[in-house]
Amino acid sequence: MTSSQTIVAIAVPLEAEHVERIRAVDPSVTVLYEPDLLPPERFPADHSGDPDFQRTPEQEDRYWEMLNKAEVLYGFPNESPSGLARIAGSNPHLQWIHAMAAGAGGAVKASGLDSHTLQKFQVTTSAGVHALPLAEFTALGILNGFKRSAELAQDQAAKAWPELRVPTRLVNGSRLVVAGLGEIGLETARIARALGMKVSGTKRSVAPIDGIDEVADNSGLAGLVASADAVVNTLPGTPYTEKLFNREIFSAMKPGTVFINVGRGTVVDEDALLEALNNGQVSYACLDVFAVEPLPQESPLWNHPKVMVSPHTSALSAAENRLIADRFCSNLRTYLDGGELPHLVDTLHFY
Known part of the structure; x- marks a missing residue:
């Protein structure tokens, strides 16, 4: 079960309109979203954003401070296995991360987190969106x-x-x-x-x-x-x-x-x-x-x-961010109601 206030942090680039839809899921949801801390998208659903984007030291501190307040994350921090490893060690409130990829098991495995740490929170994928x-x-x-x-x-x-x-x-x-x-x-x-x-x-x-x-x-x-x-x-x-x-x-x-x-x-x-x-x-x-x-x-x-x-782009469509946000909003409703989240990463077989 969740507390009366559920804090969600947006860890990856996302349009403001989709953020507002996440906020609208329930009055108990607080969404932390600071677009200036997120790299700009180069194309639709560019979850990693511009690789040349760099945060100032002050912005970097703000980014991690924001993520460490959250119970739920939309995306892996910096869309990377190392970001996942870092947040798992620094955020004591973390309950659930929603991954942008359908095949997020590989990134979870690449994070190098041990099975004990992986039991502390759930990771859902965007399987089906693609x-x-x-x-x-x-x-x-x-x-x-x-x-x-x-x-x-x-x-x-x-x-x-x-x-x-x-x-x-x-x-x-x-x-x-x-x-x-x-x-x-x-x-x-x-x-x-x-x-x-x-x-x-x-x-x-x-x-x-x-x-x-x-x-x-x-x-x-x-x-x-x-x-x-x-x-x-x-x-x-x-x-x-x-x-x-x-x-x-x-x-x-x-x-x-x-x-x-x-x-x-x-x-x-x-x-x-x-x-x-x-x-x-x-x-x-x-x-x-x-x-x-x-x-x-x-x-x-x-x-x-x-x-x-094809350069691993066949799943990409202009509708992807909307579809992933739809999936996340549905999952968030399930999470708030104490239900079982779909498309969980299997932390034994990593798929």
């Missing part, structure tokens, strides 16, 4: 692969009009496998079914899902991809998903499979993916995430003719 833009990006990847957009772009650049006409593939009636049938995966499945695809996928707890032909756990992934025309990864980066897409999984795919990754780059063995691209097992890869980000300049993925590189 489901629709990621699902639409996945549809883009599927259509690009089936409709040969990479080859068309190359021909256009060369002003080449091939004498032999090459057919495209029908998405309707094809099979999609979604690794990770969470909110992103289910939204992806919804759009894929609207295109006429048959969808199967994986989930940690195997149970029938309406509209999904077959559900397996990750140990059954090789069996699922064997009949797939397209495969999408939405899984977070955890020790259990590290390089899940390895040589064995890519070898199990049908030649010509289209592969999309909107989960985390660490889930894919990039050397194995390159082999699969070069031997035709994968005909096209649409990648928004990578094992190392930014993608190193020397990576062959940059120039591969069958690869689209």
Whole structure:
């Protein structure tokens, strides 16, 4: 239960209109918000803000003094694992932090906090906020692969009009496998079914899902991809998903499979993916995430003719700040009513 007055501090850049909506959740809520202490956004939902922004020593003291008064934080301090580690040690009132990312478990793990400290407060994620833009990006990847957009772009650049006409593939009636049938995966499945695809996928707890032909756990992934025309990864980066897409999984795919990754780059063995691209097992890869980000300049993925590189921006939309604030306001109502917060970071598996 909370005290009669609940203090919320805004730790990351946020428009004043959204701050006012948080204030309006309940009269017992006090929101601490000092925009001059927060870096300006360079683009919509730029939660880290301008990297050149620097607080004066006096502003730095004010920033941490503000955060240390709060019971609830909107965002990690300085949007960083080190900021999370610092506030966990300095704020005795802290009960709950809402993270901007859907996959905030990685940042919680990177903070280096021990399990005892992590039991003192809750961390919720913005999971689900990004489901629709990621699902639409996945549809883009599927259509690009089936409709040969990479080859068309190359021909256009060369002003080449091939004498032999090459057919495209029908998405309707094809099979999609979604690794990770969470909110992103289910939204992806919804759009894929609207295109006429048959969808199967994986989930940690195997149970029938309406509209999904077959559900397996990750140990059954090789069996699922064997009949797939397209495969999408939405899984977070955890020790259990590290390089899940390895040589064995890519070898199990049908030649010509289209592969999309909107989960985390660490889930894919990039050397194995390159082999699969070069031997035709994968005909096209649409990648928004990578094992190392930014993608190193020397990576062959940059120039591969069958690869689209997206700089981890496919979840970004102009509506993101509003949607995250909506999610936070809903969670804050639940918190004030003593309910169970959704989308808690698992501090054992860090997702």
